Amino acid sequence: MNTLMYRARTQGLLVLSLALVISLSSCESFLEEQPSTLIDSDYIYTTEEGLKSGVVSLYKFNRDRYDQSTEDFMGATLMSSRSDLAFSRTGYTGLMGRYQRGVSPVDQGANFVSSLFWKHFYNITNKATEIINAAEAIEDIDEDARNTILAEARFFRANSYFYLYRMFNNIYVTTETVTVDNAFDVVNDKSSEEEIFALLNSDLDFAVEHLEWTGVFGRVTKGTAKHLKAKVAMWEGDWEEAKSQALDVIESPDSPHSLVSSTAAVFDGDRNHSEALFVIQAQDDLLGGGNNTMLNANYVTQYFQIAGIEANAEQGGRGFSRILPNLYLQGLLADDPNDTRDDNTYFRLKYYYTSGDRIGEQVDDYAPITDLDNPSPTFARYYQRQHPSCIKFAQEDDNPNSYLNRSNIMVYRLAETYLIAAEAIMRSSGDPLPYINAVRERANAAPLTVVDEQAILDERARELAFEGQRWFTLKRMGQEVIDRQITSFAGDGEFFPDNLGEKDPRTNWRSHYINWPIAQIDLDLLGPGYPQNDGY
Template sequence: MNTENIYKNLKRKGLLLTILLFAVSCQDYLEEQPSTLIDSDYIFTTEEGLKSGVVSLYKFERDRYDAGTEDYMGAVLMSSRSDLAFSRTGYTGLMGRYQRGVSPVDQGANFVSSLFWKHFYNMTNKATAIINAAEEIEGINEDVKNQVLAEAKFFRAHSYFYLYRMFNNIYVTTETVTVENAFDVVDDKSSEEEIFALINSDLDFAIEHLDWTDTFGRVTKGTAKHVRAKTAMWQGDWIEAKNQAVSLIEEGPHSLVPTTADVFAGDRNHSEALFVIQSQDDLLGGGNATMMNANYVTQYFQISGIEANIEQGGRGFSRVLPNLYLLNLLAEDPNDTRDDNTYFRLKWYYTSGDRIGEEVDNYAPITDLNNPSSNYTQYYQRMHPSCIKFAQEDDNPDSYLNRSNILVYRLAETYLIAAEAIMRSTGDPLPYINAVRTRAGADPVTTVNQQTILDERARELAFEGQRWFTLKRMGQDVINFQITNYAGDGEYFPNNLGDRDPRENWQPHYINWPIAQIDLDLLGPNYPQNDGY
């Protein structure tokens, strides 16, 4: 099926009622609206209206991180379900251990519906409305029009790509939601060919029309090339993935920052950043406070003689923590700088009392399974190594809630994409993977295979929301092996054994998230749920 026919097919597809219900209630249609109301149809007929509409997409992108649902689950859920973490407690813990979010009718699936399914469909709907309006408007500056289209198409592609990777059975459309068609029924999922035809087309347009540089926080040609390389990997198009990644690395203005300590320093406005979600009121996206960082940091400040401080990660909530598998990967090279006080905090130090500056030694982990420590529970809660990537220098150390910039995509991943794509096609992957290792002070590798890539992505990108998708992309056997062998901390954290052990709870069909029944009920009677549910 060619692209033109695919687009015609997309136009014929109905639109999900949930999108409309998410934005406006049925009661709104029964209420008389004042004639002076300025709606989206009016706004999108002007150049300034279209530009404002694009800015709103940045706000919607951040909404998932700001949503307070279950300790800000939307910001950390994908990291909780991986082979690199154990989810200690809270509802996110239930989700990360595959105790919730594993049935279309459980509460976890309802949370996922709101935070991901509805969220991204709402974004695709708004992006599509902007795209269709911009394509029809007359008298607008051509460069402005192409900029609007490029940013809106990026966000539509980004949203559909996220939905596909999570739910698999999704539908895509290029039709704007209107009052007339909002209640049309979607009868079937889109084919993989249809999904990627639209995603690829949108990203290719964005690559062509976006500049390499723009105001901090806006998507650029580099952002679009990075995501296009990722989508190519999902299609097994290794030459396209290689070309996009290498082009971004060699032709763009981006470069790896000198040290791992620089990656998450300051406001993340540096040469490695490809997409940063901002939190300040006067910038794109605005945003509210989030507990993203707190979820990843232990409650070390509950120990007498140590107060919460930004250098050690801020005020933590101890929900999702790095497991032994990840910590052992980081420890393989003693010179690797990613393991302490850059990406992770391994040790804690007294800040008051008689032992200022000394290492905290109150609790002990289990190191001998035959002779477990008596206070391992407190160790996991208060002294366990933590991810500190999302602590920001101007955060309030006395609050779980902070307004911080979120680094979503960065060039280090582009290097690892290039290495994998070259490994699977033609060329020498070593310069690309070793650029990342050399920056971290680790010795270069001399050979590259799939496990080499998987391990290096773990060291460099852990807790950045990419791991689950990497495991799924590499296939059923890979995700089955990694989760059943490494998820959680097993016997070293007995609190998560039995029915709380993610290794035991994992089922192969969890490779796709369930479509919540509340969403499935709004689709056609034959719309397919993912296999296994």
């Protein structure tokens, strides 16, 4: 295990240790002196309750990426900014989304990625491994409790390693607990794909076997593990396995999951419904309920700066136009005029005056470029103040006068499971139409009669845009697909001429960006022969 992993693990352990000492000790025992060396995993993970508290900490650590305020909460939005569906307007996230930063091991963007992704997910894998190994060794524990602890911890380890692999490719996996004896061992080489997928599948098989179909809202379940298992199988090209796992979540008589009745209901309320497979929870006025973030604000335009319209939750709340649905995505949504996903459910296309002489009328102050030969003189203001917005992350109880809000975040949901099933069936055997059309018909869009790779890609765009999945989908489908999609559609090209040249993601894209650079600050903690990704 390398020094980087050790440091990340140690920081998390100190936080957890303090919390456990406070919660598990009486006032009297809390005042008793204890040598600091006793506050380690051997001290914490020797009881069932200690292990369960460790599992709870994994949920907290997993949420940290969304809670970190780095560059307007970039950790929550970065992956969405780097896709063929986004117009990344401004801010440091804009620089990253346009491939101006985060493209070298030594630039500041790579350092941000190191903290928000590389260290973040290795912290979780190290913590999960520590819990797993302790739970396997502990005696005098109820076996069902042991298996549940192991199942949740192994899910988080698999989920984190899977994220790291998809971003960085050259990663190192281990099932060894960090100890004083091995903390400063140097890792000299990446793990093979065979090693990585063997661990992912082993962890997820255990999670699938020992998790229940239903549980406390926000905790992972059998359906969550099966969904992730299907995603892993897609990356392996094991279409039969992906199909089997996805169909089990959709069709098993024991599965509690079903698509909610309308697109309006998917992101309504606290996201606690039959479609949700994994939701990161954040609750107001609760110790440990999470921090306020600018997740929603990144995706909503500054319509409230127009005279006669105030920020309000119905129209998306208060935003600052960082990441917007580009013309390509808008065109996909407009393919079917009856599609409800652009009808103020997933996206808001129009805004309305809330005060003055024109209350209730549509805002029409600015115009985009529609004719390249006669460009609109107000296109820049249009993108800043009147552009369509993604409103998936707005909640009814948000404070419309603040960029900072706290809301539950949908990570995995059943609509993606349906689209996984459709693609896996298309690439193996059977009829994919019922599964892709279930998603379309829920959105009141006309059913398809033929399914191919582009149909899958397009439907995933309409349904899952800005949920953090798109860039990974492009990469999984291969170099030709990601090269084509980014160079053809990222940003808005000539329709936003201010972003041509060095700000144009289509021009800036290089094929080796299919793997993120490992930051030099992380490579320096690895062995001298540890491989950087090609091209960097």
